[in-house]
Amino acid sequence: MTTITTASRIPIDGPVETPWKLPYRGTIGMACLIIAESAIFIIFVVAYIYYIGKSLSGPTPAQVLELPIFGTICLLSSSIFVHFAVSSLRKENYRGCTLNLAATVLLGTIFLATTAREWYHLIHDEGLTIKTNLFGTTYYSLVGLHATHVVVGLIMLSLVLCFSLAGLVKEEHSEKLEVLSLYWHFVDAVWVVVFLVVYVLGR
Amino acid sequence: MTTTPVLEAIDETLETQGQPPVNVIYEWLTTVDHKKIGLMYIVYALLFLVVGGFEAILMRIQLAIPNNHFVSPQVFNQLFTMHGTTMVFFMGMPILFGMGNYLVPLMIGARDMAFPRLNAFSFWISAFAGILLYYSYIGGSGLYAAGSAPDVGWFAYAPLTSKVFSPGHSTDYWTLAVLLSGVGSIGTALNIVTTILCMRCKGMKMSRMPLLPWLYLVMSGLVFVAVSPLTAAQVMLTLDRYLGSHFFDTQAGGSAILWMHFFWIFGHPEVYVLVLPAFAFANEIIPVFSRKAMFGYPAMVAASVSIGFISLSVWAHHMFTAGLGPAGNTFFVFATMVISVPTGIKIFNWLATIWGGKIIFAPPMMFMVAFLFQFLIAGLTGIMLSAAPFNWQLSASYFVVAHFHYVLVGAIVFSLFGAFYYWYPKVTGKMMDETLAKWHFWLFLIGFHLTFDFMHVPGILGMPRRIYTYEAGRGWDTLNFIVGIGAIFQAVGTLILVYNMIHSYYKGKEAGHDPWDAWTLEWSVPSPPPSYNFAIEPTVNSRRPLWDLKHPEDPDSDYE
Ligand SMILES: [Cu+2]
Numbered sequence: 001m002t003t004i005t006t007a008s009r010i011p012i013d014g015p016v017e018t019p020w021k022l023p024y025r026g027t028i029g030m031a032c033l034i035i036a037e038s039a040i041f042i043i044f045v046v047a048y049i050y051y052i053g054k055s056l057s058g059p060t061p062a063q064v065l066e067l068p069i070f071g072t073i074c075l076l077s078s079s080i081f082v083h084f085a086v087s088s089l090r091k092e093n094y095r096g097c098t099l100n101l102a103a104t105v106l107l108g109t110i111f112l113a114t115t116a117r118e119w120y121h122l123i124h125d126e127g128l129t130i131k132t133n134l135f136g137t138t139y140y141s142l143v144g145l146h147a148t149h150v151v152v153g154l155i156m157l158s159l160v161l162c163f164s165l166a167g168l169v170k171e172e173h174s175e176k177l178e179v180l181s182l183y184w185h186f187v188d189a190v191w192v193v194v195f196l197v198v199y200v201l202g203r
Numbered sequence: 204m205t206t207t208p209v210l211e212a213i214d215e216t217l218e219t220q221g222q223p224p225v226n227v228i229y230e231w232l233t234t235v236d237h238k239k240i241g242l243m244y245i246v247y248a249l250l251f252l253v254v255g256g257f258e259a260i261l262m263r264i265q266l267a268i269p270n271n272h273f274v275s276p277q278v279f280n281q282l283f284t285m286h287g288t289t290m291v292f293f294m295g296m297p298i299l300f301g302m303g304n305y306l307v308p309l310m311i312g313a314r315d316m317a318f319p320r321l322n323a324f325s326f327w328i329s330a331f332a333g334i335l336l337y338y339s340y341i342g343g344s345g346l347y348a349a350g351s352a353p354d355v356g357w358f359a360y361a362p363l364t365s366k367v368f369s370p371g372h373s374t375d376y377w378t379l380a381v382l383l384s385g386v387g388s389i390g391t392a393l394n395i396v397t398t399i400l401c402m403r404c405k406g407m408k409m410s411r412m413p414l415l416p417w418l419y420l421v422m423s424g425l426v427f428v429a430v431s432p433l434t435a436a437q438v439m440l441t442l443d444r445y446l447g448s449h450f451f452d453t454q455a456g457g458s459a460i461l462w463m464h465f466f467w468i469f470g471h472p473e474v475y476v477l478v479l480p481a482f483a484f485a486n487e488i489i490p491v492f493s494r495k496a497m498f499g500y501p502a503m504v505a506a507s508v509s510i511g512f513i514s515l516s517v518w519a520h521h522m523f524t525a526g527l528g529p530a531g532n533t534f535f536v537f538a539t540m541v542i543s544v545p546t547g548i549k550i551f552n553w554l555a556t557i558w559g560g561k562i563i564f565a566p567p568m569m570f571m572v573a574f575l576f577q578f579l580i581a582g583l584t585g586i587m588l589s590a591a592p593f594n595w596q597l598s599a600s601y602f603v604v605a606h607f608h609y610v611l612v613g614a615i616v617f618s619l620f621g622a623f624y625y626w627y628p629k630v631t632g633k634m635m636d637e638t639l640a641k642w643h644f645w646l647f648l649i650g651f652h653l654t655f656d657f658m659h660v661p662g663i664l665g666m667p668r669r670i671y672t673y674e675a676g677r678g679w680d681t682l683n684f685i686v687g688i689g690a691i692f693q694a695v696g697t698l699i700l701v702y703n704m705i706h707s708y709y710k711g712k713e714a715g716h717d718p719w720d721a722w723t724l725e726w727s728v729p730s731p732p733p734s735y736n737f738a739i740e741p742t743v744n745s746r747r748p749l750w751d752l753k754h755p756e757d758p759d760s761d762y763e
Contacts, residue, residue: 025317025401032393032427039431040438043465047439047450056456130448134456137448141439 026179034186037149041190044145045197048138052202055133061203064126071114072195075150078107079188082157082181089174097177098164104184105161108154115147139198146194149187156180235319236734237304240326242630244301247330248294249701254337255289256697258282260690263654267687269675279671280354285336287357288377291473292384293333295615299480300329300391302622303419305630307395309725309732310413312404312741317397321390329387332380339376353377356669358470359440361451361462366444375444378437385434392426395419404724405742413723413746414486414497417504421511422479428515429472436465463525467518474610475514479507481618482549485571488625489553491721492568493560496747496762499552506545506552513542523594532591539589546582550575565719566640570621573648577613584609584659599669602662608655612693620647620700627704628718632730633711639703643696650692657685722750722759 081103088096119140122128130140160177163169169177222230231239262282265273274282304322308315316322339352353373355363364374399420403412439450440462449455451462490497497503519527519535527535553575562568584606588594597603620643627635661679673679717726727749728736745751745759 020405022401022403025397028400029318029393029397032396032423035424036389036393036427036431039428040435043432043435043468044439047461050458050461051456054456130442130446134449137442137450137457141442141448141450145438 024175026176027182030179030182034182037186038190041145041193044138044142045193048142048197048202051134051138055135057133059126059128059132059135061135061139061198064122064128065199065203066118067199068114068118068195071111072191074107074114075111075191076188078104078111079185081107082184086174086178086181089169089171089177092171094164094167094169097169098161101157101161101164105154105157108150108157108184112147112150112154115143115150139202142194142198146187146190149190153180153184153187157184235315235323237308237316237319237322238630238732238734238736240322241301241303241305243330244297244304244326247333248298248301251289251293251333252298252697253701255286255294256694258286258289260694262286263687263690265671266673266683268684269673269680271672274671276671277351277354280356280669281352283669284353284356284377288336288353288381289333290611291357291477292381293329293336295477295611296384296388297329297333298619299422299477300325300388300395302480302484302619302626303395303422304391306626306725307398307416307419308402309728309736310723311399311402311407311416312724312737312743313398313402314736314740316394317402318394322394325387325390325394328390329384332383332387335383336376336380339373342372342376358466359462360466361440361457361459362453364440364444364462365452375441378440378444382434382437382441385430385437388426388430389434392423392430395423404737404740407743410501411743411746414500414503415483415723418479418483418486418507421507422476422483425472425476425479425511425514429469429476432465433469436462436469439465460522460525463522464519467521468515470521471518472514474607475510477615478610479510481574481615482507484618484622484625485553485574487721487723488567488571488621489556491625491719492563492565492571493557494563495556495560496759497552498555498558499548500746502548503552506548509545510542513538513545517542520589520594523591524598536589536591540586543582543586550579550582565624566635566637566644567621567625567719569641569644570617570624573644574614574617574621577609577617577651581606581609581613597662599667600662601666601668602659604668605655605658605662608658612651613655617647617651620644623700623704625719626725627707628714629725629730629732631708631711632714633707634714634718635707635711636703639699639706643699643703646692646699647696650689650694650696653689653692654686655689657682657689661686717749720753722747722753724748727752 081100085097085100085104088094088100128136128139130136157180160169160180231243234240261274262279265271265279304316307313336353351371351373353359353376355369355374355377359374359377362368364378399412399416409417439448442448443450443452443457449457451457451459453459486497486503517535517539519531520539523532523535584602588597588603588606624635624640627633661682664678664682666673666677666679673683714730716729719726724737724741724743725732727741741748746762747759751758
């Protein structure tokens with residue numbers, strides 16, 4: 001066996017005091033994404049709050065908005081199911097994982113449907129579009145930005161659901177599913193803020 | 204030197220040398236290697252440096268003499284818009300991300316970034332954004348028919364950007380280009396943070412990490428909270444322009460001030476996003492060329508982190524003339540002045556590092572000395588401008604232009620040039636020509652001071668920024684002429700640098716692993732580093748692992 005000079009001149013296998021464990025890169029990456037996304041949402045929320053009551057013409061939020069209680073319950077409870085999906089995957093309960101994922105996707109889709117109905121009502125019956133006034137501008141952009149995030153989350157969750165149905169999701173993927181669940185929790189947390197700002201404070 | 208039977212031989216088969224050009228191009232287009240992506244960032248940024256510099260030269264020719272008609276007012280507006288946008292988003296950001304991409308994994312003993320494919324995506328989306336911006340020259344069809352570049356200024360105040368005042372597509376190109384470059388920046392920042400937190404080699408605790416990765420960590424954190432608001436604001440502007448929403452439409456109750464706030468919430472921290480890497484280079488270069496360990500490592504880290512936090516609360520000092528009210532004025536004056544405390548700590552630490560050292564005046568150190576001096580002056584004019592009453596007098600004058608160019612060129616570009624001379628041997632395996640480097644240094648130094656020292660004065664004499672010409676006899680003529688002469692010196696200096704980089708690549712002396720007798724991990728691997736960086740993942744036991752290896756009699760632990 002020939003011996004050649006290594007690329008590294010640093011002593012190898014030097015003593016290291018503690019066992020060397022660094023955080024999982026997926027979790028850190030998602031945390032960074034959540035920070036950046038939060039900053040984006042904050043700007044939209046600030047714009048929303050800044051323009052409350054500044055519209056030069058109607059309709060006003062009080063006239064046309066109704067509390068989306070049902071959709072909110074669906075979205076927030078989907079967070080619990082995605083959490084169960086991760087924990088059952090950890091315990092190698094693949095059936096439970098698939099069922100919980102399916103429940104998450106279903107509840108998320110119902111939420112999206114309630115938003116779509118609300119928008120249909122506002123555009124078709126009330127004649128409120130993004131062009132109408134400042135309320136329309138800020139409402140559609142903030143709720144729309146959130147809905148876009150729901151759509152992205154649903155696409156990713158559905159993909160995982162398909163893989164899970166095909167029996168490809170195993171215990172070793174639980175860290176990755178957890179990263180996705182972090183994103184979903186974030187989307188839900190943002191909804192709480194949007195709900196409070198748009199439907200409570202803004203009305 | 205450790206000897207072990209390892210995989211070094213495999214590296215030869217991966218070499219692109221001797222391959223047909225098609226394969227080499229394919230290799231570069233599809234690469235996910237952090238070093239190749241870093242180099243592509245740097246080359247792309249240098250191309251934009253030349254373009255943005257050319258725009259600056261055209262403006263200086265126009266302003267060199269009074270009543271000049273070298274370019275029309277419309278073209279002049281496009282020139283300063285494109286110059287500013289190019290230099291900040293398509294030169295400054297990519298070149299610093301490129302350096303970070305190349306250096307961070309090497310310095311923390313990692314084999315690549317945490318997300319190599321995201322890295323490639325971020326680069327290509329940024330590159331696309333730059334091309335999109337310049338495509339406006341062909342496809343802009345703005346106010347004056349076919350082909351017009353954006354002309355709304357680099358901070359694009361509302362309502363100038365609305366459809367009414369900016370018909371055509373030139374502003375759309377600007378918005379989308381900045382939006383996409385923001386996406387790329389956030390992607391790379393995410394990658395840098397994750398790499399630093401999750402990929403450090405064994406034994407490299409955060410308290411042992413070199414200062415360059417530390418500062419890139421702070422800088423990337425700032426990108427999340429600073430660039431994201433700009434991205435959000437660009438989305439709003441796009442909605443305004445395409446879907447007819449009213450965020451910045453003053454006719455429908457929208458607010459122009461809100462855009463100012465959103466832009467400067469990005470704009471001020473952006474200065475620190477750009478300057479922290481410049482500090483990072485100084486932190487690596489000054490100790491090596493003073494032959495001493497960095498003075499006050501913990502203070503340096505603490506100062507950088509606090510600069511990051513404070514820089515988030517000072518943005519409205521760009522808006523004193525918009526009227527903030529007494530409480531707002533007081534807060535932002537105070538916050539801005541406070542930031543000079545951690546910055547001062549840094550300057551003292553660098554001076555203390557140099558103090559009593561065996562200083563070697565190689566080109567990297569020459570640039571660092573100029574950096575220290577010029578950064579100090581830039582900081583002092585910054586404190587002047589942070590006082591609201593002074594600011595009311597000189598806001599939007601050439602004094603402001605001179606001040607921020609002192610930061611961007613005098614501090615950041617000088618530090619960057621120093622970094623080029625310092626790491627070039629690592630990247631190419633060749634030393635750069637020292638005579639040419641000295642020519643570059645002196646020409647650029649003289650040019651810089653001719654341009655930006657003298658630029659302060661017309662500002663104090665009342666010359667506003669962004670005017671395309673001026674009447675004779677206001678006391679601005681000679682000064683503007685000198686400023687123009689300086690620009691030529693700088694251009695020649697920069698061209699010498701570019702020539703030197705190409706010349707030395709073919710003709711330079713072999714550099715070897717460690718030409719500067721430095722002590723961070725990147726100098727332990729061959730130059731250029733193999734694609735996997737470290738054949739065996741290193742283990743470190745101090746802040747200066749390579750120093751300990753070379754000088755066992757003087758261990759680094761004595762300095763911690
Ligand atoms: Cu500022």
